[in-house]
Amino acid sequence: MLLQITLLLAGFAILIKGADFLVSGSSSIAKKFNISNLVIGLTVVAFGTSTPELIVSLLAAINGKSDASFGNVIGSNNFNLLFILGIAGLIYPLVVQRNTVKYEVPLSLLAALVLYILVNDQILWGTIQDDPKYGGVLSRLDSIILLSFFGLFMFYVFRTMKNSNDIDESSSIKLYTTPVGIGLVVLGMAMLIGGGKLVVDSSLFIANEFGLSQKLIGLTILAAGTSLPELATSAVAAYRKNTDIAIGNVIGSNIFNIFFILGITGLIHPIQYNASLNFDLEVLGFATIVTMIFMFTINKRKLDRWEAFLLLGGYISYTIYLIISDAV
Numbered sequence: 001m002l003l004q005i006t007l008l009l010a011g012f013a014i015l016i017k018g019a020d021f022l023v024s025g026s027s028s029i030a031k032k033f034n035i036s037n038l039v040i041g042l043t044v045v046a047f048g049t050s051t052p053e054l055i056v057s058l059l060a061a062i063n064g065k066s067d068a069s070f071g072n073v074i075g076s077n078n079f080n081l082l083f084i085l086g087i088a089g090l091i092y093p094l095v096v097q098r099n100t101v102k103y104e105v106p107l108s109l110l111a112a113l114v115l116y117i118l119v120n121d122q123i124l125w126g127t128i129q130d131d132p133k134y135g136g137v138l139s140r141l142d143s144i145i146l147l148s149f150f151g152l153f154m155f156y157v158f159r160t161m162k163n164s165n166d167i168d169e170s171s172s173i174k175l176y177t178t179p180v181g182i183g184l185v186v187l188g189m190a191m192l193i194g195g196g197k198l199v200v201d202s203s204l205f206i207a208n209e210f211g212l213s214q215k216l217i218g219l220t221i222l223a224a225g226t227s228l229p230e231l232a233t234s235a236v237a238a239y240r241k242n243t244d245i246a247i248g249n250v251i252g253s254n255i256f257n258i259f260f261i262l263g264i265t266g267l268i269h270p271i272q273y274n275a276s277l278n279f280d281l282e283v284l285g286f287a288t289i290v291t292m293i294f295m296f297t298i299n300k301r302k303l304d305r306w307e308a309f310l311l312l313g314g315y316i317s318y319t320i321y322l323i324i325s326d327a328v
Helices: 002-032 037-062 066-091 098-119 140-162 178-210 214-226 228-239 243-268 275-296 305-327
Strands: none
Touching (some): 037 178, 037 243, 066 178, 066 214, 066 243, 066 275, 066 305, 098 140, 098 243, 098 275, 214 228, 214 305
Protein backbone atom coordinates (compact mmCIF):
# COMPACT_ATOMS: atom_id res chain seq x y z
CA MET A 1 0.00 0.00 0.00
CA LEU A 2 2.82 2.40 0.86
CA LEU A 3 4.34 1.67 -2.55
CA GLN A 4 1.06 2.53 -4.31
CA ILE A 5 0.70 5.80 -2.39
CA THR A 6 4.30 6.67 -3.30
CA LEU A 7 3.59 5.85 -6.96
CA LEU A 8 0.44 8.01 -6.85
CA LEU A 9 2.36 11.01 -5.49
CA ALA A 10 5.18 10.39 -7.99
CA GLY A 11 2.60 10.26 -10.78
CA PHE A 12 1.16 13.64 -9.77
CA ALA A 13 4.68 15.13 -9.61
CA ILE A 14 5.49 13.77 -13.08
CA LEU A 15 2.16 15.11 -14.43
CA ILE A 16 2.80 18.60 -13.09
CA LYS A 17 6.40 18.75 -14.30
CA GLY A 18 5.39 17.31 -17.65
CA ALA A 19 2.75 20.04 -18.05
CA ASP A 20 5.41 22.61 -17.14
CA PHE A 21 7.80 21.29 -19.80
CA LEU A 22 5.00 21.24 -22.38
CA VAL A 23 4.00 24.84 -21.61
CA SER A 24 7.60 26.09 -21.56
CA GLY A 25 8.58 24.41 -24.82
CA SER A 26 5.42 25.26 -26.75
CA SER A 27 5.35 28.86 -25.42
CA SER A 28 8.92 29.37 -26.58
CA ILE A 29 8.13 27.99 -30.05
CA ALA A 30 4.98 30.12 -30.28
CA LYS A 31 6.89 33.25 -29.22
CA LYS A 32 9.44 32.68 -31.98
CA PHE A 33 6.56 33.04 -34.43
CA ASN A 34 5.61 36.40 -32.82
CA ILE A 35 2.40 35.10 -31.26
CA SER A 36 1.25 37.44 -28.47
CA ASN A 37 1.52 36.54 -24.80
CA LEU A 38 -2.27 36.81 -24.47
CA VAL A 39 -2.86 34.29 -27.24
CA ILE A 40 -0.23 31.99 -25.72
CA GLY A 41 -1.84 32.28 -22.30
CA LEU A 42 -5.36 31.53 -23.52
CA THR A 43 -4.32 28.65 -25.76
CA VAL A 44 -0.94 27.05 -25.00
CA VAL A 45 -0.95 27.66 -21.24
CA ALA A 46 -4.64 26.77 -20.91
CA PHE A 47 -4.03 23.52 -22.76
CA GLY A 48 -0.88 22.80 -20.76
CA THR A 49 -2.51 23.18 -17.34
CA SER A 50 -5.42 20.98 -18.46
CA THR A 51 -3.35 18.18 -20.01
CA PRO A 52 -3.20 16.21 -16.72
CA GLU A 53 -7.02 15.99 -16.74
CA LEU A 54 -6.97 15.03 -20.44
CA ILE A 55 -4.43 12.22 -20.03
CA VAL A 56 -5.97 10.83 -16.83
CA SER A 57 -9.54 10.91 -18.21
CA LEU A 58 -8.51 9.39 -21.53
CA LEU A 59 -6.48 6.57 -19.96
CA ALA A 60 -9.25 5.84 -17.48
CA ALA A 61 -11.83 5.66 -20.29
CA ILE A 62 -9.65 3.39 -22.42
CA ASN A 63 -9.15 1.09 -19.41
CA GLY A 64 -12.92 0.89 -18.90
CA LYS A 65 -12.87 3.04 -15.75
CA SER A 66 -15.60 5.40 -16.91
CA ASP A 67 -16.59 6.60 -13.40
CA ALA A 68 -13.01 7.72 -12.83
CA SER A 69 -12.92 9.39 -16.25
CA PHE A 70 -16.11 11.41 -15.77
CA GLY A 71 -15.44 11.93 -12.06
CA ASN A 72 -12.03 13.41 -12.81
CA VAL A 73 -13.44 16.11 -15.11
CA ILE A 74 -16.57 16.94 -13.09
CA GLY A 75 -14.60 16.81 -9.83
CA SER A 76 -11.85 19.01 -11.28
CA ASN A 77 -14.42 21.62 -12.27
CA ASN A 78 -15.96 21.62 -8.78
CA PHE A 79 -12.47 21.80 -7.27
CA ASN A 80 -11.56 24.69 -9.59
CA LEU A 81 -14.68 26.72 -8.92
CA LEU A 82 -15.14 26.14 -5.18
CA PHE A 83 -11.69 25.36 -3.77
CA ILE A 84 -9.26 27.19 -6.07
CA LEU A 85 -11.46 30.28 -6.50
CA GLY A 86 -12.09 30.21 -2.77
CA ILE A 87 -8.38 30.09 -1.95
CA ALA A 88 -7.51 32.78 -4.52
CA GLY A 89 -10.31 35.05 -3.25
CA LEU A 90 -9.12 34.69 0.34
CA ILE A 91 -5.60 35.68 -0.71
CA TYR A 92 -6.86 38.80 -2.49
CA PRO A 93 -10.40 39.94 -3.46
CA LEU A 94 -10.90 39.17 -7.14
CA VAL A 95 -11.99 41.98 -9.43
CA VAL A 96 -13.03 40.59 -12.80
CA GLN A 97 -13.55 42.02 -16.26
CA ARG A 98 -17.04 42.76 -17.55
CA ASN A 99 -16.73 40.07 -20.25
CA THR A 100 -16.00 37.43 -17.60
CA VAL A 101 -19.24 38.22 -15.77
CA LYS A 102 -21.37 38.67 -18.89
CA TYR A 103 -20.07 35.89 -21.11
CA GLU A 104 -17.42 33.54 -19.73
CA VAL A 105 -19.05 32.49 -16.43
CA PRO A 106 -22.42 31.94 -18.18
CA LEU A 107 -20.55 29.95 -20.84
CA SER A 108 -19.10 27.68 -18.15
CA LEU A 109 -22.66 27.15 -16.89
CA LEU A 110 -23.74 26.34 -20.45
CA ALA A 111 -20.94 23.75 -20.67
CA ALA A 112 -22.27 21.93 -17.60
CA LEU A 113 -25.84 22.12 -18.95
CA VAL A 114 -24.89 20.78 -22.39
CA LEU A 115 -22.99 17.87 -20.81
CA TYR A 116 -25.95 17.12 -18.52
CA ILE A 117 -28.32 16.94 -21.51
CA LEU A 118 -25.99 14.84 -23.67
CA VAL A 119 -25.32 12.15 -21.05
CA ASN A 120 -28.97 12.01 -19.89
CA ASP A 121 -30.68 12.30 -23.26
CA GLN A 122 -32.44 8.92 -23.09
CA ILE A 123 -33.72 9.65 -19.58
CA LEU A 124 -34.77 13.21 -20.44
CA TRP A 125 -36.66 12.13 -23.56
CA GLY A 126 -38.31 9.26 -21.68
CA THR A 127 -36.99 6.44 -23.84
CA ILE A 128 -35.92 4.51 -20.72
CA GLN A 129 -36.84 4.53 -17.06
CA ASP A 130 -35.02 6.89 -14.71
CA ASP A 131 -32.79 4.38 -12.98
CA PRO A 132 -29.98 5.57 -10.65
CA LYS A 133 -27.87 2.65 -11.87
CA TYR A 134 -28.41 3.51 -15.53
CA GLY A 135 -25.32 4.54 -17.39
CA GLY A 136 -25.83 6.62 -20.49
CA VAL A 137 -23.04 6.99 -23.01
CA LEU A 138 -21.05 9.98 -24.17
CA SER A 139 -21.00 8.88 -27.80
CA ARG A 140 -18.79 10.08 -30.61
CA LEU A 141 -21.67 12.23 -31.88
CA ASP A 142 -22.02 13.78 -28.40
CA SER A 143 -18.28 14.39 -28.39
CA ILE A 144 -18.45 16.14 -31.76
CA ILE A 145 -21.14 18.42 -30.30
CA LEU A 146 -18.88 19.24 -27.33
CA LEU A 147 -15.93 19.94 -29.64
CA SER A 148 -18.17 22.18 -31.79
CA PHE A 149 -18.96 24.25 -28.70
CA PHE A 150 -15.23 24.35 -27.95
CA GLY A 151 -14.61 25.69 -31.46
CA LEU A 152 -17.17 28.44 -30.85
CA PHE A 153 -15.49 29.25 -27.53
CA MET A 154 -12.10 29.59 -29.24
CA PHE A 155 -13.70 31.82 -31.89
CA TYR A 156 -15.05 34.00 -29.05
CA VAL A 157 -11.59 34.10 -27.42
CA PHE A 158 -9.80 35.21 -30.58
CA ARG A 159 -12.52 37.72 -31.44
CA THR A 160 -12.27 39.17 -27.94
CA MET A 161 -8.49 39.45 -28.25
CA LYS A 162 -8.84 41.08 -31.68
CA ASN A 163 -11.12 43.76 -30.21
CA SER A 164 -8.97 44.24 -27.12
CA ASN A 165 -6.79 47.31 -26.84
CA ASP A 166 -4.95 46.24 -23.68
CA ILE A 167 -2.95 43.22 -24.79
CA ASP A 168 0.01 42.88 -22.45
CA GLU A 169 3.27 42.11 -24.19
CA SER A 170 5.38 42.89 -21.12
CA SER A 171 5.38 39.48 -19.44
CA SER A 172 8.48 37.44 -20.20
CA ILE A 173 8.52 33.99 -21.75
CA LYS A 174 11.84 32.17 -21.63
CA LEU A 175 13.05 31.52 -25.15
CA TYR A 176 14.84 28.29 -26.09
CA THR A 177 16.39 27.22 -29.35
CA THR A 178 13.90 25.43 -31.61
CA PRO A 179 15.42 21.94 -31.01
CA VAL A 180 15.31 22.47 -27.24
CA GLY A 181 11.73 23.76 -27.43
CA ILE A 182 10.64 20.72 -29.45
CA GLY A 183 12.53 18.46 -27.03
CA LEU A 184 10.67 19.99 -24.07
CA VAL A 185 7.32 19.43 -25.80
CA VAL A 186 8.14 15.78 -26.55
CA LEU A 187 9.51 15.19 -23.05
CA GLY A 188 6.49 16.90 -21.50
CA MET A 189 4.05 14.72 -23.45
CA ALA A 190 5.97 11.56 -22.52
CA MET A 191 5.91 12.54 -18.84
CA LEU A 192 2.19 13.31 -19.03
CA ILE A 193 1.42 9.90 -20.48
CA GLY A 194 3.69 8.05 -18.04
CA GLY A 195 2.57 10.09 -15.05
CA GLY A 196 -1.07 9.71 -16.05
CA LYS A 197 -0.76 5.91 -16.19
CA LEU A 198 0.88 5.89 -12.76
CA VAL A 199 -1.90 8.04 -11.30
CA VAL A 200 -4.73 5.98 -12.79
CA ASP A 201 -3.27 2.58 -11.90
CA SER A 202 -2.19 3.44 -8.36
CA SER A 203 -5.36 5.39 -7.46
CA LEU A 204 -7.61 2.55 -8.61
CA PHE A 205 -5.49 0.05 -6.65
CA ILE A 206 -5.85 2.19 -3.52
CA ALA A 207 -9.59 2.52 -4.15
CA ASN A 208 -9.96 -1.26 -4.31
CA GLU A 209 -7.87 -1.79 -1.19
CA PHE A 210 -9.98 0.62 0.87
CA GLY A 211 -13.27 -0.34 -0.76
CA LEU A 212 -13.68 3.12 -2.29
CA SER A 213 -15.60 3.64 -5.52
CA GLN A 214 -14.05 4.80 -8.79
CA LYS A 215 -16.49 7.68 -8.64
CA LEU A 216 -15.20 8.92 -5.26
CA ILE A 217 -11.56 8.58 -6.33
CA GLY A 218 -12.26 10.48 -9.55
CA LEU A 219 -14.21 13.26 -7.83
CA THR A 220 -11.65 13.79 -5.06
CA ILE A 221 -8.09 12.45 -5.40
CA LEU A 222 -7.82 12.51 -9.20
CA ALA A 223 -9.70 15.82 -9.43
CA ALA A 224 -7.53 17.59 -6.86
CA GLY A 225 -4.28 16.07 -8.13
CA THR A 226 -4.81 16.95 -11.78
CA SER A 227 -5.96 20.47 -10.80
CA LEU A 228 -2.72 21.33 -8.99
CA PRO A 229 -1.40 23.36 -11.97
CA GLU A 230 -4.56 25.51 -11.90
CA LEU A 231 -4.28 25.88 -8.11
CA ALA A 232 -0.67 27.05 -8.31
CA THR A 233 -1.42 29.44 -11.20
CA SER A 234 -4.45 31.09 -9.54
CA ALA A 235 -2.91 31.30 -6.06
CA VAL A 236 0.26 32.97 -7.35
CA ALA A 237 -1.77 35.30 -9.59
CA ALA A 238 -3.99 36.35 -6.65
CA TYR A 239 -0.91 36.94 -4.46
CA ARG A 240 0.50 39.18 -7.20
CA LYS A 241 -2.92 40.90 -7.45
CA ASN A 242 -3.31 39.77 -11.07
CA THR A 243 -6.95 38.93 -10.57
CA ASP A 244 -7.80 38.53 -14.29
CA ILE A 245 -5.47 35.56 -14.52
CA ALA A 246 -6.60 34.15 -11.17
CA ILE A 247 -10.26 33.94 -12.12
CA GLY A 248 -9.81 33.55 -15.88
CA ASN A 249 -7.66 30.48 -15.31
CA VAL A 250 -10.46 28.82 -13.31
CA ILE A 251 -13.38 29.72 -15.60
CA GLY A 252 -11.40 28.98 -18.75
CA SER A 253 -10.26 25.63 -17.39
CA ASN A 254 -13.84 24.62 -16.56
CA ILE A 255 -14.98 25.40 -20.11
CA PHE A 256 -11.90 23.66 -21.52
CA ASN A 257 -12.40 20.53 -19.39
CA ILE A 258 -15.95 19.83 -20.53
CA PHE A 259 -15.92 20.95 -24.14
CA PHE A 260 -12.39 19.87 -25.11
CA ILE A 261 -11.24 17.14 -22.72
CA LEU A 262 -14.49 15.17 -22.62
CA GLY A 263 -14.95 15.92 -26.33
CA ILE A 264 -11.56 14.44 -27.25
CA THR A 265 -11.89 11.55 -24.79
CA GLY A 266 -15.36 10.56 -26.00
CA LEU A 267 -14.32 10.91 -29.65
CA ILE A 268 -11.43 8.49 -29.15
CA HIS A 269 -13.32 6.14 -26.83
CA PRO A 270 -17.07 6.55 -26.04
CA ILE A 271 -17.56 6.73 -22.25
CA GLN A 272 -20.21 4.97 -20.21
CA TYR A 273 -21.97 7.43 -17.86
CA ASN A 274 -23.19 6.67 -14.35
CA ALA A 275 -26.36 8.69 -13.64
CA SER A 276 -25.37 9.02 -9.97
CA LEU A 277 -22.86 11.62 -11.18
CA ASN A 278 -25.83 13.87 -11.99
CA PHE A 279 -25.71 15.15 -8.41
CA ASP A 280 -22.12 16.31 -8.89
CA LEU A 281 -23.01 17.99 -12.19
CA GLU A 282 -25.90 19.73 -10.42
CA VAL A 283 -23.49 20.90 -7.70
CA LEU A 284 -21.29 22.34 -10.45
CA GLY A 285 -24.24 24.15 -12.02
CA PHE A 286 -25.43 25.51 -8.67
CA ALA A 287 -21.92 26.64 -7.70
CA THR A 288 -21.54 28.45 -11.04
CA ILE A 289 -24.86 30.25 -10.53
CA VAL A 290 -23.82 31.25 -6.99
CA THR A 291 -20.53 32.61 -8.35
CA MET A 292 -22.44 34.66 -10.92
CA ILE A 293 -24.71 36.04 -8.17
CA PHE A 294 -21.68 36.98 -6.05
CA MET A 295 -20.20 38.88 -9.00
CA PHE A 296 -23.46 40.69 -9.81
CA THR A 297 -24.34 41.77 -6.25
CA ILE A 298 -22.80 43.81 -3.40
CA ASN A 299 -19.55 44.92 -5.05
CA LYS A 300 -20.28 44.30 -8.72
CA ARG A 301 -17.68 42.38 -10.71
CA LYS A 302 -15.81 41.50 -7.54
CA LEU A 303 -15.48 38.35 -5.47
CA ASP A 304 -14.92 39.48 -1.87
CA ARG A 305 -13.13 37.47 0.81
CA TRP A 306 -16.35 36.50 2.62
CA GLU A 307 -17.80 35.22 -0.65
CA ALA A 308 -14.60 33.27 -1.33
CA PHE A 309 -14.87 31.81 2.18
CA LEU A 310 -18.40 30.59 1.40
CA LEU A 311 -17.15 28.91 -1.79
CA LEU A 312 -14.36 27.18 0.12
CA GLY A 313 -16.78 26.12 2.87
CA GLY A 314 -19.10 24.76 0.20
CA TYR A 315 -16.33 22.58 -1.23
CA ILE A 316 -15.40 21.20 2.20
CA SER A 317 -19.05 20.36 2.89
CA TYR A 318 -19.44 18.77 -0.54
CA THR A 319 -16.34 16.60 -0.02
CA ILE A 320 -17.52 15.44 3.41
CA TYR A 321 -20.86 14.50 1.87
CA LEU A 322 -19.14 12.49 -0.87
CA ILE A 323 -17.08 10.52 1.65
CA ILE A 324 -20.06 9.81 3.90
CA SER A 325 -22.36 8.80 1.02
CA ASP A 326 -19.69 6.52 -0.44
CA ALA A 327 -19.25 4.76 2.87
CA VAL A 328 -22.99 4.04 3.24
